[in-house]
Amino acid sequence: SQKIEQNSEALNIQEGKTATLTCNYTNYSPAYLQWYRQDPGRGPVFLLLIRENEKEKRKERLKVTFDTTLKQSLFHITASQPADSATYLCALESDGGTSYGKLTFGQGTILTVHP
Amino acid sequence: DTAVSQTPKYLVTQMGNDKSIKCEQNLGHDTMYWYKQDSKKFLKIMFSYNNKELIINETVPNRFSPKSPDKAHLNLHINSLELGDSAVYFCASSQVGPAQQFFGPGTRLTVL
Numbered sequence: 075s076q077k078i079e080q081n082s083e084a085l086n087i088q089e090g091k092t093a094t095l096t097c098n099y100t101n102y103s104p105a106y107l108q109w110y111r112q113d114p115g116r117g118p119v120f121l122l123l124i125r126e127n128e129k130e131k132r133k134e135r136l137k138v139t140f141d142t143t144l145k146q147s148l149f150h151i152t153a154s155q156p157a158d159s160a161t162y163l164c165a166l167e168s169d170g171g172t173s174y175g176k177l178t179f180g181q182g183t184i185l186t187v188h189p
Numbered sequence: 190d191t192a193v194s195q196t197p198k199y200l201v202t203q204m205g206n207d208k209s210i211k212c213e214q215n216l217g218h219d220t221m222y223w224y225k226q227d228s229k230k231f232l233k234i235m236f237s238y239n240n241k242e243l244i245i246n247e248t249v250p251n252r253f254s255p256k257s258p259d260k261a262h263l264n265l266h267i268n269s270l271e272l273g274d275s276a277v278y279f280c281a282s283s284q285v286g287p288a289q290q291f292f293g294p295g296t297r298l299t300v301l
Contacts (some may be wrong), residue, residue, distance in 0.1 A: 106287045117193075117279050117292030118232065125287065163232065167287065174244045175220050175283050175290065179232040 076102035080164055080180040087154055088188055095149040095183045097164030104166040107140055108177065109149050112161045121162075122149075154187045161185070192216050193293040195280050201299045202270055209266045210296045212280030220244075221263040222290065223255060224279040232279070238263055239285065270300045 081096040097107070106125045110118035124131045124140045124147070131138050137150040151158050161182040169176035193214045202208055214221060222245075223235045237245035238257045252268045263280060280293040 108289065115295075117281075117295050118290075119292070120289035123287060123289060161230065169245070174237060174239065175222070175285070175288065176234060176237065176245050177290065178234075182230055182232075 076100065076104075076166065076168055076178055078164060078166055078178055078180045080162075080183045082183050083181070084184045084186070086186045086188065089155060091154055093151040093154050093158070093185055093187070095162050095164075095185070097147040097149070097180055099145050099166055102166065102168065103142065104168065106167045107138075107147050108165045108167075109136075109138055109147075110163040110165060110179075112163060112182065118163055151185075154185075156187045156189050159186050193280055193282055193291050195278075195293040195296050197296060198294060199297050199299075201301065203301055204270055204272060206270050207266070207268045208270060208298070209264055210278055210280075210298075212263045212265070212293060214261055214280075214282040214291070214293075216282055216291060218282040218291075219260060219285055220283050221257065221260075222281040222283075223263065223265050224281060224292075226277045226279060226295070228276070236263075236265075267298075270298075272300050274298060275300045 078099045108123045109121045112118045122138045135152045139148045163182045164180040165177040168178040196211050220239045222237045226232045236255045241257045254266045257263045277295045279295050281290040283290040
């Protein structure tokens with residue numbers, strides 16, 4: 075079965091720096107991958123979706139890459155701010171392309187941006 | 190306007206009881222989901238319905254029974270609650286196909 079790993083349980087950086095989060099997966103070739111943000115006591119909030127034929131996607135200060143050869147996605151937050159502090163979840167499509175929306179989530183990386 | 194709402198937000202109950210969690214979405218989506226997030230924060234899909242039809246049914250005990258009375262609602266009934274059922278349960282909805290999922294605020298279930 076597919077396995078998904080976010081390489082850091084926690085990441086601490088200084089304000090203004092770029093945060094880079096990693097998501098690795100095995101035993102599967104997902105058609106797309108998503109990144110979500112989760113704040114304490116709240117539900118996950120969608121950030122970006124990237125398809126297997128896309129190398130990179132950007133949205134404001136966010137950038138995600140998808141390397142299907144390395145089976146890895148990188149998620150970058152540039153010019154990070156304390157308000158970016160949250161848990162970031164990587165999620166792989168895992169429904170065999172049937173479009174039923176089945177996602178397998180990683181365990182999350184807790185990002186803390188220090189002023 | 191709340192996109193995906195769940196009730197109750199907190200649920201504290203004794204082992205062996207039966208309880209239900211309700212979910213409603215006003216986004217016009219055809220697909221709704223139930224997820225369980227355990228104490229280690231792993232978020233795992235339990236069920237998915239598309240237009241009131243059960244599509245995804247992961248390895249979940251028979252004590253858990255989802256029910257979708259219409260496209261906008263997906264309820265979760267749990268029989269004979271056990272200590273291990275304690276978790277946060279999230280409802281979500283999306284359009285069909287590769288699409289972002291909209292999550293509700295979660296229901297924190299505590300079984301004593």
